[in-house]
Amino acid sequence: MTALRWAVLILFAFLVNAPVIATLATSLKPPGEIMGNPGSG
């Protein structure tokens, strides 16, 4: 049951923070790549 609780917690944390994570990932890319394809990869 504890493992299930941790799995739910991690999934929920990922879902609610998805745009924050995507923004963080994009902020780490060089400007050229962001202009070319900001979202993927």
Add this chain to the structure above:
Amino acid sequence: MSEVGFETLRAPQLEGFGNFADVLRDEAFWDSLGFSLRFGTLTAVLEVALGLFLAVFLAPILQRHAWLLAILTLPMMVAPAMMGLMYRLVLHEFVGPVPHYLLAWFGTSPAFLAPGNVFWTVVVIEVLQWTPFTLLLFHLAYGSISGEIREAARMDGAKGWWMFRRVEFPMMLPTFGVALAIRFIDGVRVFDNIYVLTGAGAGGSTMSLPIYIYTSFFRGGNIGAALAASVLFALASFLILALAWRFAQRRPA
């Protein structure tokens, strides 16, 4: 706007309830009112249900590792307009990571902002941003239930679902009502994240009442109608809240 001078304020010519009649005849007003009520109700119910479940289910972990709440409540720190911009990037048809990976893994990706899907998209976004708020409220309410009460209930044979249904939930009922009311109010008055994400949506499909008022005022130049709609919105809000609080007072705490 630029043609409105102070003379208008000095010698007003009132036309009674003409602006109100115009608004009440406007189909877009009723559509936006319907959208706001549907959106407010649906998001409030989903956020409260999900927040309550998560607060109770994750209580053993969150009570031991309180710092995890900081991660879970991070979306609340983001301004709703910024959240709308972030999701605009994340869900973008050509450059967004969500359509990109859905296409790569499953070979297809829904058009999240298409007229048929956009209502559910904005509902999910609102629920994801504000469920942490209800989770936080229920976490505090759940943690504040006295250990002695739980112990007494256990001695009477209560456990599991029965304990939650008969002992814990009734003690969290005031929090439940407050969370539902706050989230409903926030849902009905939703403006910035939807406006940034979709504008008013295709064919006004995501036009909430505040967006209707804004577009009537600033885009349409129908200042009288916009203000009449604002007054109607305030009156409707007052009526709904008065009924809600009256109902809440009748419920045993």
